[in-house]
Amino acid sequence: MQVSTKSTSYRFDFLKYSKIWIGVSIAYLALGVIGYVVMGGFKYHIDFTGGAEIQVAFENQIDTATVRSIVAKAGWDQAVIQEVGNSKKEFLIKLGGALET
Incomplete structure (x- = not known):
């Protein structure tokens, strides 16, 4: 019986796609800022008034x-x-x- 010494792990090059993921992050951030402006800012409410x-x-x-x-x-x-x-x-x-x- 022989033991295989081949590595079966897969290497993923994260840095190869770094510019794409930075672009996606900036797009989500811009979407959040646009939503904030369109909705008129944060809406602070009092949820529990008693009673x-x-x-x-x-x-x-x-x-x-x-x-x-x-x-x-x-x-x-x-x-x-x-x-x-x-x-x-x-x-x-x-x-x-x-x-x-």
Whole structure:
């Protein structure tokens, strides 16, 4: 039995293609700068403002004004009420500030 001493590794010449990869890098950088200018800069947002979201479902249909009056009587005058779907049975109630449990 003979042992082969041939090397099976492949050599890749990275420097041969260096100008192409530098060009690709500059193109991506230019694309990012153009996107920054077109979009008007960075958009800083506050994602977490506190408060609570409660989704409620009723057995019968009810209008948003009735839900708003019930929530206002509970002490949440600034609550945002949104209807979920078209059934007039489910609502999303967004309360400002933290809920105390």
